[in-house]
Amino acid sequence: MGATEEKIMEKRIHNFSAGPAVLPVEVLEEAKEHLLSLPGVGMSVLEISHRSKTFDNIINQTRADVKELLDISDDYSILFLQGGASLQFSMVPINIMPPKNKADYIVTGSWSKKAVKEAKRVGTVNIAATTEDTTFNRIPKQEELKLKADASYVHFTSNNTIYGTQWKSEPEVGNVPLVCDASSDIFHKKIDVNKYGIIYAGAQKNMGPSGVTMVISRNELLERSTDDLHSMLNYKTHVDGNSLYNTPNTFGVYIIGLVTKWLKNNGGLDKMYEVNTHKANLLYDCIDNSNGFYKGHSEKKSRSLMNVTFNLSTEELEKKLIAEATEAGFNGLKGHRSVGGLRASIYNAFPTKGVEELVDFMRDFQSKNN
Amino acid sequence: MGATEEKIMEKRIHNFSAGPAVLPVEVLEEAKEHLLSLPGVGMSVLEISHRSKTFDNIINQTRADVKELLDISDDYSILFLQGGASLQFSMVPINIMPPKNKADYIVTGSWSKKAVKEAKRVGTVNIAATTEDTTFNRIPKQEELKLKADASYVHFTSNNTIYGTQWKSEPEVGNVPLVCDASSDIFHKKIDVNKYGIIYAGAQKNMGPSGVTMVISRNELLERSTDDLHSMLNYKTHVDGNSLYNTPNTFGVYIIGLVTKWLKNNGGLDKMYEVNTHKANLLYDCIDNSNGFYKGHSEKKSRSLMNVTFNLSTEELEKKLIAEATEAGFNGLKGHRSVGGLRASIYNAFPTKGVEELVDFMRDFQSKNN
Numbered sequence: 001m002g003a004t005e006e007k008i009m010e011k012r013i014h015n016f017s018a019g020p021a022v023l024p025v026e027v028l029e030e031a032k033e034h035l036l037s038l039p040g041v042g043m044s045v046l047e048i049s050h051r052s053k054t055f056d057n058i059i060n061q062t063r064a065d066v067k068e069l070l071d072i073s074d075d076y077s078i079l080f081l082q083g084g085a086s087l088q089f090s091m092v093p094i095n096i097m098p099p100k101n102k103a104d105y106i107v108t109g110s111w112s113k114k115a116v117k118e119a120k121r122v123g124t125v126n127i128a129a130t131t132e133d134t135t136f137n138r139i140p141k142q143e144e145l146k147l148k149a150d151a152s153y154v155h156f157t158s159n160n161t162i163y164g165t166q167w168k169s170e171p172e173v174g175n176v177p178l179v180c181d182a183s184s185d186i187f188h189k190k191i192d193v194n195k196y197g198i199i200y201a202g203a204q205k206n207m208g209p210s211g212v213t214m215v216i217s218r219n220e221l222l223e224r225s226t227d228d229l230h231s232m233l234n235y236k237t238h239v240d241g242n243s244l245y246n247t248p249n250t251f252g253v254y255i256i257g258l259v260t261k262w263l264k265n266n267g268g269l270d271k272m273y274e275v276n277t278h279k280a281n282l283l284y285d286c287i288d289n290s291n292g293f294y295k296g297h298s299e300k301k302s303r304s305l306m307n308v309t310f311n312l313s314t315e316e317l318e319k320k321l322i323a324e325a326t327e328a329g330f331n332g333l334k335g336h337r338s339v340g341g342l343r344a345s346i347y348n349a350f351p352t353k354g355v356e357e358l359v360d361f362m363r364d365f366q367s368k369n370n
Numbered sequence: 371m372g373a374t375e376e377k378i379m380e381k382r383i384h385n386f387s388a389g390p391a392v393l394p395v396e397v398l399e400e401a402k403e404h405l406l407s408l409p410g411v412g413m414s415v416l417e418i419s420h421r422s423k424t425f426d427n428i429i430n431q432t433r434a435d436v437k438e439l440l441d442i443s444d445d446y447s448i449l450f451l452q453g454g455a456s457l458q459f460s461m462v463p464i465n466i467m468p469p470k471n472k473a474d475y476i477v478t479g480s481w482s483k484k485a486v487k488e489a490k491r492v493g494t495v496n497i498a499a500t501t502e503d504t505t506f507n508r509i510p511k512q513e514e515l516k517l518k519a520d521a522s523y524v525h526f527t528s529n530n531t532i533y534g535t536q537w538k539s540e541p542e543v544g545n546v547p548l549v550c551d552a553s554s555d556i557f558h559k560k561i562d563v564n565k566y567g568i569i570y571a572g573a574q575k576n577m578g579p580s581g582v583t584m585v586i587s588r589n590e591l592l593e594r595s596t597d598d599l600h601s602m603l604n605y606k607t608h609v610d611g612n613s614l615y616n617t618p619n620t621f622g623v624y625i626i627g628l629v630t631k632w633l634k635n636n637g638g639l640d641k642m643y644e645v646n647t648h649k650a651n652l653l654y655d656c657i658d659n660s661n662g663f664y665k666g667h668s669e670k671k672s673r674s675l676m677n678v679t680f681n682l683s684t685e686e687l688e689k690k691l692i693a694e695a696t697e698a699g700f701n702g703l704k705g706h707r708s709v710g711g712l713r714a715s716i717y718n719a720f721p722t723k724g725v726e727e728l729v730d731f732m733r734d735f736q737s738k739n740n
Binding site for chain 1: 405414582600601602702
């Protein structure tokens with residue numbers, strides 16, 4: 001590493017952004033090293049054809065790593081699409097709401113609501129539960145869910161970035177296919193994919209850069225996609241084309257491949273869950289032991305391991321904390337306008353050391369402003 | 371530059387890929403230098419929030435540069451979307467074919483045909499002209515166009531990568547809005563944007579990496595987009611959201627910004643056109659002076675400055691040339707299976723020196739195999 005590079009490294013700050021978010025430094029370093037030429041290829045990954053042997057190896061290895069990390073069976077297809085979770089809000093109902101054209105949605109935040117809005121353009125949406133009456137500060141209990149036995153699917157959002165809540169286990173939905181927007185907690189722990197019909201996730205929080213969406217779909221659901229759908233909106237197009245029907249975000253897929261390699265090299269998803277739990281507990285313990293100086297937004301049982309949301313007694317004090325934290329190199333702590341306060345997003349790639357330093361900073365701030 | 375970096379640079383080969391394609395080496399070098407941290411930001415461009423001031427500056431500067439390079443008036447909006455030209459094949463008719471639901475399409479290759487296929491899902495398509503009977507080896511003449519005065523728009527493909535043909539000037543379409551898929555020749559010269567209703571272009575040929583699509587749309591056309599459209603498929607959503615309704619491909623937009631800066635630093639689009647004409651002429655002269663050893667696929671009048679397509683007398687000889695060229699560091703010369711032979715894609719970023727070296731190589735090959 002040259003002197004210039006060391007200087008750049010030194011300057012990296014703590015990035016608590018909700019997404020796009022921090023990436024593993026090892027991933028950035030490898031991408032940087034090879035940015036002018038992939039080893040033995042003589043071209044940048046930004047320049048290679050998506051039909052080349054080189055990219056074929058990249059996308060196939062990435063898919064294989066995803067399959068291994070989540071232990072996905074051959075009953076599922078793994079797609080790398082564009083358009084973010086927002087396009088999936090439409091693609092899911094367009095593809096699998098027919099022919100019955102009715103689906104159950106569990107509403108736990110702004111993203112669930114956006115998903116509902118698009119689904120209503122296709123058919124009838126039954127709100128199986130919503131926690132909006134308490135500013136989405138909790139995940140509904142199983143017994144609260146008013147599910148319809150004849151729904152085409154049940155949709156839920158596994159983690160709610162804005163409110164800092166997270167499902168601890170999937171809702172039980174019987175034989176109805178379960179569809180999950182896992183954009184903000186994919187890969188944070190091992191889940192049983194067999195319980196799902198479709199899992200989709202924008203890459204930019206826990207998986208890679210923005211501009212790629214991973215879709216994991218049970219193959220039998222593809223039968224619902226009819227040939228009259230627009231080609232780019234039809235899951236079958238992308239399954240048949242191995243995610244290469246049109247040019248994918250090649251660089252995005254490459255970075256996801258580096259992230260999955262990093263996950264494998266760092267103990268896989270069980271280890272990741274252990275580290276994530278530890279990191280989140282450091283922050284929640286700080287909040288819970290602050291004698292009310294810090295107040296968590298989420299009910300304890302619904303707390304997210306990915307996004308820790310909390311308030312202080314006044315907006316003025318919150319502003320002061322954010323300003324001083326930013327000055328000290330803790331970036332992106334301002335909470336979403338819907339709940340105000342602060343939010344520390346601590347995805348897989350966020351280092352434990354950074355959380356420890358924030359906790360020290362918060363304790364110090366409390367002692368000075370109590 | 372360190373010893374390792376020099377070795378990597380040395381190893382870069384001539385990339386004649388049709389897309390994703392070669393990028394300016396200055397762009398790759400700048401992206402590489404800042405990949406761990408943007409100057410003064412302390413985070414990688416891959417990690418910054420799309421709502422941050424830093425990204426705001428990037429997308430606004432990129433838009434301003436595009437506006438300056440193409441001299442675009444305030445009557446137009448410039449969008450950076452996802453899904454490639456392939457999604458635009460659907461978004462164009464979904465948004466602007468209603469309420470009349472009929473449009474004219476000029477078919478000059480495989481991409482035009484794909485655009486027709488999606489448009490037919492929305493309404494009636496009139497094929498105003500097609501050159502398929504001669505394997506798309508030419509652009510139709512103005513007098514061949516059977517345009518309908520009441521069409522919602524006229525669609526054409528400005529450059530045809532597979533066949534190596536290109537429109538020298540826009541078709542004349544009267545008061546009907548002109549829609550252009552300019553994916554493979556955007557920025558290759560200055561055009562009069564005022565003649566167009568919509569110009570769209572996937573970035574991965576002449577503008578940046580794959581995963582971003584630029585759409586330049588006349589604002590008055592937005593009135594045709596109705597509120598019942600899926601949000602992500604509605605141009606109005608993206609105009610209102612300043613291309614930030616959902617998370618865009620932030621890295622892709624950043625690279626487009628570096629490319630537009632490079633274009634401005636290198637004399638702008640008039641200079642680019644001069645260089646592109648020179649580069650293409652080097653190859654076409656080699657073909658025309660080969661006594662029939664090399665045969666251009668396109669009619670002379672329709673020849674593309676971006677993709678030079680040609681055949682040899684036998685497939686065996688073509689294979690031999692491709693193999694020896696690849697061995698010598700000329701990559702991506704194999705023609706598309708639709709026309710066979712060879713294709714040299716020489717977009718803006720492809721260096722003149724590389725074309726000169728290919729011409730030398732071709733002359734040498736001819737003298738040895740004549």
